[in-house]
Amino acid sequence: MSSWLDYTINGLIVGNVYALVAVGLALIFGVSRLINFAQGSIYLVGAYVGWVAVVRLQTPLVITIVLVAGVSALIGLLIERFGLRPLQNSVRIAPLLATIGISFVLDQIVMLTFSPNPRALPSQLPDIRFQIGAGTIGPLDILIAGIGLASAVLLFVFLRYSKLGWAVRATAQDRDAAMQMGVDVNRVNQAVFGIAAALGGVSGMLVGMYYNQIDTAMSLQATLKGVVAEVVGGAGNVPGAVIGSLLLGLVESYGIAIFGTSYRNLFSFVLLVAVLVFRPNGLFASAKRAPPEPLTGTFIAPSRPVHLPLWALLLAFTALALLPLLPVSSYVLQTLINAWLFAMLALSLTLVAGTSGQVSLGHAALLAIGAYTSALLSLDLAVPVGLAILCGGLMSAALGTLLISPSFRLRGHYVSIATLAIGEIISLIILNWETVTRGPIGISGIPPLSLFGHELVDTPQIYWFTLLVMVVLALLQMRLLGSHLGRGFRAIRDDDVAARAYGLSLNRYKALAFIFGGFAAGVSGGIAAHLYSYINHETFNTQQSILALTIVILGGLGNVAGAIVGSVALVGLPEVFRIAAEYRILIYGIVLLLLVRFRPQGLLGTI
């Protein structure tokens, strides 16, 4: 049992590392009102560049740090120049989606180059511990603290005394005014992305050395932790980000000391949601001021949806329904079953993100709620499978909406962060609530699909069942869109202030959108649980949330037919062309990037 001092030191060191990520996020948010989801990927790249330098090239520490900072900064510059600058005049969600796409691409490139297996990253420092009171401190701790401090001083000097630093601060205060005074905003962006990336990369390397292990899962975690620290400190507030990071490090460290390691992330995400809801300006801002609005303006790309005639839809449905009678392999059918399950999730997300404008990044959590409800009801209470799936849908609608409801108060990018965090919280609750969910072991032996006592065993039956459920959900959703609710959801998306002034309560209608969408996602998760027969807390993950979002954007935000077409295209086609699994995520990332850049209204147009 380590002492409290050790936990404090550990918390401050980890906080220091978070600070390097969070300061970068704060700088970027300051000048461009963008939450850079690719920050964690740069951190990952930094860790692997560090590994190459230390293990392969065997460079001395100083050179390693310079190398890591240099390569990372270069990647930051490339992201700014080719990923974000072309999107300057796009819809406000575009840059956020682009950074998500970039993050997928970078993570996958690292994974394909170095394999997903963890690697050791030795620190090259002597392994000695100095005794301080009841705790100990090692040379690496001192190095991390030193780099943190040095970066803070350098950054302070840069922002306060250099001309470019002035330009950065001016842009952060008022972008338009800065431009009119002749500040080259592109150069400011470049500088900020370069600095943020260098700090992020070095941070990744230090973390790798601290735990003497690096792996490709680090990326998303780092982004999330950085975002938590930044939001706690006040979005765009650089000193706030440092203090927020140290606070987060301490909270985590003490949390682990009291409750154990598996609760670590739970604390940070609950902290994030609490700060977003109760103090959206961060802990250190005065409550009076309205929070800086992340990228306001038109939310979606104006477009005219492609009109699909009724006969074409009927023809497509008939063809799909007759497919199992044709001589197609059961492999194709299984692929399409998977596509129909994703289509249900995409229907849910296209309603919430597309029609109602609440871009949820944690949508897979709704699958998990449906899946666990259905699996546990059928296993523990012997509820018939068909009924259990229905209950899964209802539970997802009720519980999912309740858990997501703190995000109803938020706008724009904050909704995305909050839903991402809430998704993680749900997954962590599943992991830790062992008495009900069986914790990390997961649930095995889930009964197979059956309806009215009749087991659906062969592939064509399952195919028809999933196709039918998906089509019924799609028809219901189209009917919903044609009602006053469809109109109201879209009004809230387009302008929530004007919508409120005309009697639309945001809480009520956002909740209704999530209830309807939660049901579809819960049913999808429920069916999946009975098909897979085994699920655990990682079965439904962020990757699926992002894939669903890519499907929705590909099809056209809010577009019901688009969600189905998108699912077939992104889930079905890679399977049919037998693209290896590890390349698929790379392809999803690239598809997302290309869509955001060249066809933000998707294939069938926004509705």
Next chain:
Amino acid sequence: MAEPTKATDADALSLLSLRGLTRRFGGLTAVDGIDLELNRGELVSIIGPNGAGKTTLFNLVTGLDRPDAGEVRLDGHRITGFAPEKLAGQGIARTFQLGRVFGNLSVMDNVLIGAHARLRAVQPAVPLIGPLLELGLALWRPAAVNAEEERLREEARGILARFGERLLPRLDQPAYSLSYANRRRVEIARALALKPRLLLLDEPTAGMNPTETTEMQALVAELKAEGLTILPIEHKLDMVMRLSDRVVVMDDGKKIAEGSGEDVRNDAGVIEAYLGHGLSRPQADDRETAA
């Protein structure tokens, strides 16, 4: 939230009454102790230099912002700090300074949103499960719901017909595809669909050319003749003088003058507010009258 208190006889004529309404932002007092009475069927214009606090005052009345002090009464009932969605249900409609139509909604849908607060058949007043019933009714759509929707559509067409052939041929076009003036018209049509008791217009003719301005002026005159109570913010003094029963002048968050157009026009304080303090620079600032 406090229940609306009972109206008294003295308030019988008064529809909107503001008492000591105040809103501070940090060190700045944007609205400073404003008193205002607006009687049924009256048209009272609010004028004043940019930054005088006119739009903030609108936001306080319509619930988009909460006052730090003072109270707002509608029909004698206290409505201070009510949420905007609730005030819409009470019959307060407004337009926005820079125009806030729902860009991706068709012209018809924009106007129908205006009638949202009047939906009854599809929004049963049942506590707790009301929203779920609304979802169910939206999907099921019994005859009563369809009839209500059809009636509102018919009404919306009638409202849009007020603008002649400007909007009727464009019913199904998304609002973002309309011209600027047409978007402003859609906003007014949306406000009228609420069947408001009180209509707040935030610079209804801003950015319009003279022909469009004249048309808008005729429409506002028509609405007034129909007995609607209207509170416009307006910069075009021509229109203000022609339409207003009374004019209220604001500067630095305070009401500096109130009275007939003629009185206000000759008020020394008003001239000072418009032409620069101290009258030492008579040509300094005529932005308000020009526009």
